[in-house]
Amino acid sequence: METIYKRRSIRRYIEKEIAKEDLLKLVKAGMQAPSAHNQKPYEFIIVTKRKTLDKLSETGLYCHMLKYAHAAIVIISEANKEKTPYWQADCGAVAENILLEATDMKIGSCWIGEYPNKEKTDKVKEILQIPKDYEVFATISLGYTEQEKEPNNNYYEEKIHIEKF
Ligand SMILES: Cc1cc2nc3c(=O)[nH]c(=O)nc-3n(C[C@H](O)[C@H](O)[C@H](O)COP(=O)(O)O)c2cc1C
Secondary structure: HHHHOOEEEEOOOOOOOHHHHHHHHHHHHHOOOHHHHHHHOEEEEOOOOOOOOOHHHOOOOOHHHHHHHOEEEEEEEEEOOOOOOOOHHHHHHHHHHHHHHHHHHOOOOEEEEEOHHHHHHHHHHHOOOOOOOOOEEEEEEEEEEOOOOOOOOOOHHHHOOHHHH
16 A cells, blocks of 8 residues: 555644644544454544644653644543553554554654653643543644655565564
8 A cells, every 4th residue: 555655754844724624534544443352442632722732842852843733633542451451552553544544635744652651641641631540642743744755665574584483
């Protein structure tokens, strides 16, 4: 699938808003991911307010791009580790689906790791008023880009074992 190979982390964005229906389309793509025992242990916070994006851009070292982003989707999970022990894998699949849908829609995106950086997620929780018993899994930074990045080649034959190690 061409979109998989086109996807790159985009951290520079142009001044162009993302339509609300496009943001909902991205979340819908996220929800289409597979989920262990079909528990779907995730929820989303869509952020578009400039002030909030600016605050989020100051929560850690590697999220400065939120200062220029036009939206962010924060993936959160109710931390019920017994009922949903695969919540991180589930949220990871959700995040990748969002990135691929964004690529297909020509919207630049970048995965910002949150969990398990408690110092960072505590700040995000405070800004977005997320209840204490939720985990913040990742933030997806979003914006249109002027220049698409070249696809990169991530194929390493030495990582593949056939039949046994
Ligand atoms: C779990 C995870 C956490 C990441 N966290 C960050 C982050 O905090 N800030 C950032 O700029 N990029 C982050 N990235 C993006 C990676 O840096 C990026 O995927 C990698 O450098 C490869 O580049 P590419 O996405 O353009 O192929 C993260 C990616 C993953 C999968």
